[in-house]
Amino acid sequence: ATEPDLRERHVVVTAGGTREPLDPVRFLGNRSSGKQGYALASTAAARGARVTLIAANTSLPDPAGVDVVPVGTAVQLREAVLKAAADADAVVMAAAVADFRPAVYAPGKIKKKDDQDPEPIALIRNPDILAEISADRARPGQVVVGFAAETDNVLVNGRAKLERKGCDLLVVNEVGERKTFGSEENEAVVLGADGSETPVPYGPKEALAETVWNLVARRLS
Numbered sequence: 001a002t003e004p005d006l007r008e009r010h011v012v013v014t015a016g017g018t019r020e021p022l023d024p025v026r027f028l029g030n031r032s033s034g035k036q037g038y039a040l041a042s043t044a045a046a047r048g049a050r051v052t053l054i055a056a057n058t059s060l061p062d063p064a065g066v067d068v069v070p071v072g073t074a075v076q077l078r079e080a081v082l083k084a085a086a087d088a089d090a091v092v093m094a095a096a097v098a099d100f101r102p103a104v105y106a107p108g109k110i111k112k113k114d115d116q117d118p119e120p121i122a123l124i125r126n127p128d129i130l131a132e133i134s135a136d137r138a139r140p141g142q143v144v145v146g147f148a149a150e151t152d153n154v155l156v157n158g159r160a161k162l163e164r165k166g167c168d169l170l171v172v173n174e175v176g177e178r179k180t181f182g183s184e185e186n187e188a189v190v191l192g193a194d195g196s197e198t199p200v201p202y203g204p205k206e207a208l209a210e211t212v213w214n215l216v217a218r219r220l221s
């Protein structure tokens with residue numbers, strides 16, 4: 001049976017992937033389905049938490065008993081996270097946030113011109129929301145969790161990212177063919193700022209979610 005160990009806690013989870021518009025009909029996006037974030041939200045609700053799920057471009061049913069805030073871009077996701085995190089005990093950043101966005105938004109559809117090469121797309125940096133909320137905790141003892149998809153040197157790169165971002169826990173996925181994007185399963189290692197390493201074997205995204213909440217609940221108690 002699930003312990004209600006997150007009762008009286010407010011947790012914020014981000015899910016999905018941001019879309020950065022080029023013009024009214026086009027965007028730069030990514031393949032995140034939002035399934036891991038939704039699994040985190042529903043398992044936290046089952047453990048008694050009040051859950052705010054900030055959902056970037058997902059097409060999944062709202063989990064029962066969860067407050068869902070839809071967003072589109074990284075800038076919108078940042079606004080929603082900062083607002084919800086103000087009174088949160090934990091923030092879990094499972095969304096794939098675009099690192100860059102088009103420098104210019106064309107208010108009319110970009111047209112192709114005959115016999116002309118396309119203009120290059122200039123990009124500018126998006127704010128790093130995980131680094132920002134980690135550096136500037138809305139309340140003392142707030143637990144901040146990040147996600148990272150790595151293709152190689154998973155543990156070394158993950159540890160460096162944990163330190164760079166300043167979060168308490170970093171869930172590191174090895175990105176592979178059947179893993180991670182759109183699949184029902186995941187395999188990961190959860191790195192802790194305290195030096196801990198918690199491997200999570202290949203299995204349902206709910207199992208990884210439960211491990212994350214175990215580690216969060218321990219830090220909150």
Ligand code: C5P
Binds near residue numbers: 129
């Ligand atoms: O740097 P990288 O994109 O690999 O980091 C992934 C983690 O950082 C995820 O938890 C993601 O939600 C978060 N992130 C963020 N703001 C960004 C880029 C990533 O909060 N601009």
